Amino acid sequence: MRRIGLTILLALFATAASAQAPHQHGHGTATMTFEGNRLAIELVMPGADIAGFERPPQTPAEEAALAGATAALRNPVGIVQLPTTARCTVAEAEVTVEGYEQPAAGAAAAAHTEFEAVYVFKCADAGGIRFIEFPLFDKFQNAQEIEVTVLTGRGPTEYEVTRANPRLDRGNFLLRWLTGR
Numbered sequence: 073m074r075r076i077g078l079t080i081l082l083a084l085f086a087t088a089a090s091a092q093a094p095h096q097h098g099h100g101t102a103t104m105t106f107e108g109n110r111l112a113i114e115l116v117m118p119g120a121d122i123a124g125f126e127r128p129p130q131t132p133a134e135e136a137a138l139a140g141a142t143a144a145l146r147n148p149v150g151i152v153q154l155p156t157t158a159r160c161t162v163a164e165a166e167v168t169v170e171g172y173e174q175p176a177a178g179a180a181a182a183a184h185t186e187f188e189a190v191y192v193f194k195c196a197d198a199g200g201i202r203f204i205e206f207p208l209f210d211k212f213q214n215a216q217e218i219e220v221t222v223l224t225g226r227g228p229t230e231y232e233v234t235r236a237n238p239r240l241d242r243g244n245f246l247l248r249w250l251t252g253r
Contacts, residue, residue, distance in 0.1 A: 098216035105223045111193045119185025121215040126185045128174045148191040151208040158200030164192040203241040206233050
């Protein structure tokens, strides 16, 4: 039941956010919800930021780049890093890629491409989450910033992490900030 609640909350917020935010290269979004000992993160990034191009792959090298980017996103530990003191494990990781399909004969390719990753972490000590780092900037050189929205019982709060400052840190208050307690 908790998984359903997290998924519905992420889906509703992501739908509202995507309706408001235009597609911008270098700029991604992340939505986080914390429920009990589970942290759910939805990450949405433009294809150019992750694969380096925004059209169906045209060479074996581009096919390899697309496959490598997708594989990297399927490993949440290399994308989002939580403190080891929280003892979090990946409960779920799902990646969706849109816009890289070869168009039907005579049809135009998609104008924009996008990667969406949904991660659910189960943490033995949620109180150990004092910060969240984003090593994805080390993996994807075109990514420049991520607008992070944290959903709590008090409503959404927005933050920004960047290539220069890839750490979301609220000190000892992060657990209360995430859970709304």
